[in-house]
Structure formats: structure tokens, C-alpha cells
Amino acid sequence: MARLSKISKRKRESTSSPRFSWSSPLYEHIPLPSTTSIRILELQPGEGTETIACRLFAVESARAPPYEAISYAWGRETDTRVINCENRKLRVTANLRDALWRIRDPVKVKLLWADAVCINQLDNEERGFQVRQMPSIYANAVRVLVWIDLPSSAFKDFDLLFDSDTTKYEDASEEGMSMGSASRILNEHVARLEVPGQTLENLDPDTRVVASALCQLFEAPWFKRLWVVQEIGMAKSVLALIGDISIDFVDLIRFILRLERRTVLMDELGLFIAGKANVYTTFPARSREMKGEVDDDYNFLEMLEVTRNKRASDPRDYVYALLGHPSASINGVSIVEPDYNKSATELCFEVTMKILEHSHNLRILSAVHHSEHSLDRGTSSWIPTWNRDVVVLSLGVYQDHYFDVEYDACTGMDAFWKLSEPDRSLEIHGFVFDVVEEHIETEELGDDGATVLREFDDLMSAMLHFKFLDGASPGERLAAVGQTITAGFRNQDPKAFQVEYVAFRHQLAQEALKYGRSISHELIPEGMDILYRTSGGRSIDDIYWAASRFCSGRKVFCTKQGMLGLGPAVLRQGDMCCVLFGAQVPFILRRIGEKWNLVGEAYVHGAMKGEAVVDWMIGEKCEKQTFRLI
Known part of the structure; x- marks a missing residue:
């Protein structure tokens, strides 16, 4: 109280x-x-x-x-x-x-x-x-x-x-x-x-x-x-x-928790408060006070990721400042010891290796978020740098906490990795299932209704001109667009999402009238009004939250085989869409001679639940290979 x-x-x-x-x-x-x-x-x-x-x-x-x-x-x-x-x-x-x-x-x-x-x-x-x-x-x-x-x-x-x-x-x-x-x-x-x-x-x-x-x-x-x-x-x-x-x-925490999903209003106020309360309650003392009110089960990788936009004057403190968290110990031993004579680069490598050794998966690769500068500077592309300010909500790291979805691109296949010295390259197994053909920039959604409508309208209109889902109905294509820009954040069947998403579009259309705008006709296909009426118009905050968060810092892309995706801001035409064994989400890799750069994780519509693995297992399109990440 x-x-x-x-x-x-x-x-x-x-x-x-x-x-x-x-x-x-x-x-x-x-x-x-x-x-x-x-x-x-x-x-x-x-x-x-x-x-x-x-x-x-x-x-x-x-x-x-x-x-x-x-x-x-x-x-x-x-x-x-x-x-x-x-x-x-x-x-x-x-x-x-x-x-x-x-x-x-x-x-x-x-x-x-x-x-x-x-x-x-x-x-x-x-x-x-x-x-x-x-x-x-x-x-x-x-x-x-x-x-x-x-x-x-x-x-x-x-x-x-x-x-x-x-x-x-x-x-x-x-x-x-x-x-x-x-x-x-x-x-x-x-x-x-x-x-x-x-x-x-x-x-x-x-x-x-x-x-x-x-x-x-x-x-x-x-x-x-x-x-x-x-x-x-x-x-x-x-x-x-x-x-x-x-x-x-504790009352201040409750205050934040009640507001953080009122996303349209919070964005207009210029605020992003999601996670500002939960992060404090992941410690035993606070979770006891907030029992049943918060999600307090965070591992050390999740703590590193959720706090990376906070400020510390020393880049090494992005690790050291979290060593008091229960997850920072492995079998009673601290994951690292504070040492201010050690470089930040060496510290990030040490933490990455410790997490790889004890997690038995490649989830840590989802913590890699590159800028053009960081990808081209010659350092290891597969090692996260936690002191980099990023606006990307990591799919592979956050899926258990921020949205009701279970990604399983590799169908639970065991991870394989091997570190090679002296270049510190990481060998992993997987396969290429598609290639990036087209991409468009996404923008951070604006702070007023008119700007939000214009940006949603422009983005989705551009996506609908991609060559994807040939022969599908307008409603199915629209639902695919909706699920892509929200990274499939609702773990539900396409028909159910179609109902919810069209309701969202209708609500935006109604809002557009206030600003003298009309939503592109192709975004509200004929015959969908009954879906809107059955949905109850309930989903504008949830879908807006997901679209604004997952599109931020990413590019929308279409592949050669007509798949829609949401990938790193630094992806390029010709980058490879890959399934990595031990990774729950697909990744974008870029070939550098005989080696590869890790560009970052991706949402690929139609490949998040192991569909690409099925093709690989029956030998239709994909071939297993070893990727040497540098």
C-alpha cells in the first residue's frame, strides 16, 4: 500500500x-x-x-x-x-x-x-x-x-x-x-x-x-x-x-502495470513503458509482494535483453549490474566475475559462451541486433552486444513473456555448435529454405491518429503488392499481412486471426473519417463485414501494440518463393532465410565467401511451426549444411 x-x-x-x-x-x-x-x-x-x-x-x-x-x-x-x-x-x-x-x-x-x-x-x-x-x-x-x-x-x-x-x-x-x-x-x-x-x-x-x-x-x-x-x-x-x-x-509498479497495455494512448504520449515494471519484480523480494500479478520467471538471457535499453556509463555494467539476479548463477557460481580490467568485447564473448554451454539451444542468437556499422566492422557477427541501444523486441527471447505464441521453426531439433579458434567462428547446422527478394522499410508508428493511419495504410498497401499467396482470397492475403506485421503474436488459427484483424482494420477506417482520410479499398475486402460484426471490434489495442512493437527496427520482406517476412533492418536482397537446428525462429544469414554473417532473426509467415523442416525431411527443397558464422 x-x-x-x-x-x-x-x-x-x-x-x-x-x-x-x-x-x-x-x-x-x-x-x-x-x-x-x-x-x-x-x-x-x-x-x-x-x-x-x-x-x-x-x-x-x-x-x-x-x-x-x-x-x-x-x-x-x-x-x-x-x-x-x-x-x-x-x-x-x-x-x-x-x-x-x-x-x-x-x-x-x-x-x-x-x-x-x-x-x-x-x-x-x-x-x-x-x-x-x-x-x-x-x-x-x-x-x-x-x-x-x-x-x-x-x-x-x-x-x-x-x-x-x-x-x-x-x-x-x-x-x-x-x-x-x-x-x-x-x-x-x-x-x-x-x-x-x-x-x-x-x-x-x-x-x-x-x-x-x-x-x-x-x-x-x-x-x-x-x-x-x-x-x-x-x-x-x-x-x-x-x-x-x-x-x-510497489504501488508505483502496479500503476505502471495497469497502463502499459493502453498502447495507443501511451504512444501518443511518447511513452513505451512495457517491461518497466516487470523487470523489477523478477527478483524474489518484489515477486513475493506482487504474487500472481506479474510474470517473474526470467532467465539471465531474458534479463540481459529486457534491460539493454537502460543506461550505464560503462559498457561492462550491462552484465555486471545484473549479477545479483537469481538467474546470474549457474550451480551456485556466478556466470562471470566483475573485472573492470576486462574489455566489453571479451566480456560479451564470455557471457555468450556460458549461455551457449548451459542452454543447449541457439536462443542467444536472437539477442543479436545489428546496425550497418556493427555488421561491417569486422567483429564476430554472432556475439550479442548488450550495450547497444536497440528498438527491436526479440522474437526468440521474448516469446514466453510478451505474447501468446510458440515458435518452433526447427521442430525441437537439437542444437549443434562448435567454436573454432583463433578467429572465434561458430559452426552450426541448418539449411537454407528461401532467399530475400524484395523488402521495404518500416517506420516507427507516429504519435497522432492521422500519422498512424497513413503509416499503417502505406505499409500494408505496399505489402499487398508483393507477389505472395497466389490464388488466395483477399481476406486470406490480408490476414497473412496482419499476422506478419504482428509476428503472429496470437497463437491462433488463421480464420480466428482474420476475424480479429479485419475488426482492427474497420476500427482504423472509422478513425480515418475524423481525419478526412480513406483506407485503401484493398485493405477492406468485400464480404468481410460479417467477420467484423462477429468480432465485436475488441482488438485495436492488442493488434496496434503488436504491430508497433514488432515492426519497429525491422524490414518487411518477400522471398523468391512468395513468403512474407519481418526481418532485421540491415537485411538485403539476396540474404538467405535459414532454419538453424536448436533455434525456435528462422534466421537471416549473409554469405561472406565460404563463411557467413549472422544478420539476425526473422518472422517468416508459413515457416514458424516447422513447415520448412517438413520440406527438408522429404528432400524436396532444402539441404542440410554447416554454417561457419564469423
């Missing part, structure tokens, strides 16, 4: 006199006595914008006094402020200084842990053994305090989100709203935004303020930071501090 409180507004300007000389020397960390020691920050009492005064002391982690750990976004490392640490100057980022202002008590000393000051960031060896301890540091804290700072312009809208006449709540007090009142306020705001198909145009002015506040909250730097996933996941208890508002973090 939430606990909402308001404290007096703090000014963000420094006006008080410093308690120490600004000519004091810089603070230097004293080396820790052992690899199991930690530093505790003792924050001295103070008010308002008085200069922060503190001291650091070392203690064995097993004997540490009760302390609270801070979870925050560092902010720009060049935007620093000076605090007083043992009468010496210690530079911290402005965001950490603001967090300490917010947390500081006017009369009591507070014991805290904050990574930027409690770890000597200039000592790689210390960083390594402190990172090993970070899961236990956050797990052993009495409470984790999440500092979510917002731009000053955002505070007004966000305060309005929670400002209510407390007298209408019978459990209100002089100190503010009770836990029950705060939860009711949250529920009231969410209910306004939960209407299926809701758009910005339909919102009343008060609800637009709510939407604006949500935009600014979920776009705060804290939600984009990678390390916070482990910090929240390991904590016993979490309190979010948002400006001058305090709220139980």
Missing part, C-alpha cells in the same frame, strides 16, 4: 553559508581494509540548502550498522557540486547532492549507502569487489530510498497528480493522506486512462494533466538507469521519493 506524504517545499538554490572552507583540500578515499568491507555515509543533520556535511567510515559488511541505501540516477558527471566530507571537499553529481538534501533529517544523523561516494570510482580493483557485494549491500539495507528527480517545470503537473481535497477522505489527517487514501487516488487516476482505444483527443483537461505528469515521471532519468533494476530487486523495502512526494514503490 502507498504512503503519501508532503514535506515543506525545498528551494533548489544554495543560499546558506558553508560550514567549512572552500579552500579545503579534496577528499581522498582511504583504501578499504578487506574485500568484504564497505563504506557507510554518515549524513549530518541539516535543513534546506545548507551545505551537505558528512563523513565516510569503513566496516565489515556483515557487521554494518542499520543503514538505508540510495537508488538514484547519477546525472551528468560534469554537472557536479561540492559537499563537506570530513572538512574536505568531495565532488558529487548535482542529482546526488539534491537526493541528500531531500533525505537529510533536521535533527538526526542518518546512515546511508550511495555508490558514487561509498565506492572509490578511481580504483578499478575496488570497483570490482564492491560490485560483487552490491546485491548484498542493497539486500541488507533497512530500506532503499529511490530518488526520482524531475525538472523544475515538471513539479507543478506532478503535484497536481496527487493534490486532492483531503477532507473528502475520512482517514485524512494533518500530516497528509493515509495509505488507503493515496491508493484510492492512484486508482482514480489510472481508471481515467484505462479505457481501451483511449486517445489524447478524447481526454478531458484534468486527465490531460494526469497524462502529462505520467509522461514526465516515466521519462525521468531514474527509469532509464540500469543499476536500479538490481537495487530495487534486492531491497527489503522500497520508498520512492518524487520531488516532495513519498510513495511505496
